[in-house]
Amino acid sequence: MKRKQQRELVELTEQMINNVPQLPNQDQPPINADIALPDLPTLPPVDGASLPPLPMPGMAVPQKEANCLECAAKFTIKDLRLTKVKCPVCDAVVQL
Ligand SMILES: [Zn+2]
Incomplete structure (x- = not known):
């Protein structure tokens, strides 16, 4: 066994x-x-200093100027998507 x-x-x-x-x-x-x-x-080293401070410098000031046809006032529109805006002086509708 x-x-x-x-x-x-x-x-x-x-x-x-x-x-x-x-x-x-x-x-x-x-x-x-x-x-x-x-x-x-x-792997490349992470270097944040070489990147620009803003993602798109051209988009830093998204605004355009409008002229009121009623009172000839000039004012700035900050929302570029608007197609018409009320004049802050005479409340007339200004086409953009
Ligand atoms: Zn106006």
């Missing part, structure tokens, strides 16, 4: 030894490959 158990143990151990090392050698890359990858240090 004891010899048979030992022989089975030896066979099991031999099977494990023969089977286990084949998996990492075939499917997995060597462990050192991940450590030696030079991709991470090549």
